[in-house]
Amino acid sequence: MTPNQVRELYDKEDELLLIDGEPTSYDEAATEESWLNAMKEELASIKRNNTWSLTNLPAGQRAIGVRWVFKLKKNAEGKIIKHKAPLVAKGYVQKKGIDFEDAFAPVARIETIRLLLAVAAKESWVVHHMDVKSAFLNGELVEEVYVTQPTGFEIKGKEQMVYRLHKALYGLRQAPRAWNARLDRSLKEFGFSKCAHEQAVYKVHKPNYIIIVGVYVDDLIVTGSNEEKIQDFKRSMKSVFDMSDLGSLTYYLGIEVHQSKDGIVLKQENYANKILKLAGMTKCNAAKYPMEHKLRLVKDEKGKEVNPTEYRRVIGCLRYLIHTRPDLSYAVGVVSRFMQTPKESHLAAVKQILRYIKGTVGYGLMYQKGGDGKLQGYSDSSHGLNLQDRRGTTGVAFYYSGNLVTWSSQKQNTVALSSCEAEFMAATAAACQGLWLRNLVSNLMGRKAVKVKLLVDNESAIALMKNPVFHGRSKHIDIKYHFIRECVERGQISIEHISGELQKADILTKALPRIKFAEMRSLMGVEDRKNEVTIQGENIG
Incomplete structure (x- = not known):
């Protein structure tokens, strides 16, 4: 711009x-x-x-x-x-x-x-x-x-x-x-x-x-x-x-809440339209995904500079939109890393996100009624995708009674030497969030805290979490990441394996191909709610 x-x-x-x-x-x-x-x-x-x-x-x-x-x-x-x-x-x-x-x-x-x-x-x-x-x-x-x-x-x-x-x-x-x-x-x-x-x-x-x-x-x-x-x-x-x-x-x-006999819908359709208007992209062509598959953004020292104030302003708006749009978390997290000196390549990535929003303004989360009332988490991690510091990205998602309530996509603090180690660190971050949710639900509902199930798609990482012995593969890992072992031993968290095709946190760790992205977005529960405008006991859509 x-x-x-x-x-x-x-x-x-x-x-x-x-x-x-x-x-x-x-x-x-x-x-x-x-x-x-x-x-x-x-x-x-x-x-x-x-x-x-x-x-x-x-x-x-x-x-x-x-x-x-x-x-x-x-x-x-x-x-x-x-x-x-x-x-x-x-x-x-x-x-x-x-x-x-x-x-x-x-x-x-x-x-x-x-x-x-x-x-x-x-x-x-x-x-x-x-x-x-x-x-x-x-x-x-x-x-x-x-x-x-x-x-x-x-x-x-x-x-x-x-x-x-x-x-x-x-x-x-x-x-x-x-x-x-x-x-x-x-x-x-x-x-x-x-x-x-x-x-x-x-x-x-x-x-x-x-x-x-x-x-x-x-x-x-x-x-x-x-x-x-x-x-x-x-x-x-x-x-x-x-x-x-x-x-x-x-x-x-800023969140639109629509209550009905089937559940509660959360979305930010009007806010999404305001972002498009702010960026001057209300008439842009819609995109099918927020970030190109295998896109690797770098600082781009030789690239042409863009207005940093406007870049940060749009990023700030996008970060608030994430509150009901977990499908945007990874892409917005990546472009947020270049707010100090943004270049045209970074702005192009932001425009891709905005084009994706253009085609999905009515998307949001649906909280269905019923369910088992249990907490279930997913943790995943990318390994070495960042070309500059080689740090992976942790993706964490937690569901209550089958409804997505919290998620995060965050670059890891240290470089992992293997995908096993990266998954181990991601699972530890998920364990911390899971314990807080477990205790919060127990306190709110007046029930005994139950074990939280955490699903991980890396067998080696699962073995490392369940093994209380330090050995050559884990002795160099920062001691704080071994917290998850204690959670498993105490019975607060159970670790189970899940296939990569069903790993719902995968969308939070990397830019996926179009078809894979659409599948993962649906698995997370992010769907088009444009026509589901309802209030308690009455349909007005």
């Missing part, structure tokens, strides 16, 4: 922002009633929560500035559903130990979200979605913090006065931590306990029902075995927080 094309792209985006109606300043927003109402609603919420009190600035203290941020909230189809105007503190001027202490707050990992959805699909549970309005305003502050009066809403005759914050504002460094502590306390008062293996998941187990809550900042997903108890929980939350009940989950963290 030439510099002129990049500039045109940014100009088009600026035009789109103006069309969408997101102002960049108070003066722009003040001309529209919808934005004025949004600002008044924000201040009303601040007042209801007793977030601040007007006072004179004490000697030796400083006031942090605030600004309005204007954002349109849209649904999966891109339609505007709400005007939001949060008042944001300029937290970048805060200093640790003076203005704030702890800032970190846990959020649920994306693989945890997928696991919750897979559990709900298996059990035929409905997944609900709730949103906390002005969530950070509920966080109680320990520190003494002052902010200036917001632009356009200064109190006449008292413009020199400031607000002392009793609760957090968006933008404050400690705001996420304060809000999370407040939410944690409330959920525990309702009888929930925090999951030991995922700090942003809460559950309550009773003899006749289970309720699970996943937290991502101010978004809550709620599922469980008793709909009546879930509605009681919603009412309890509304009595404490100002919340929006969004009903059945349909859109979460």
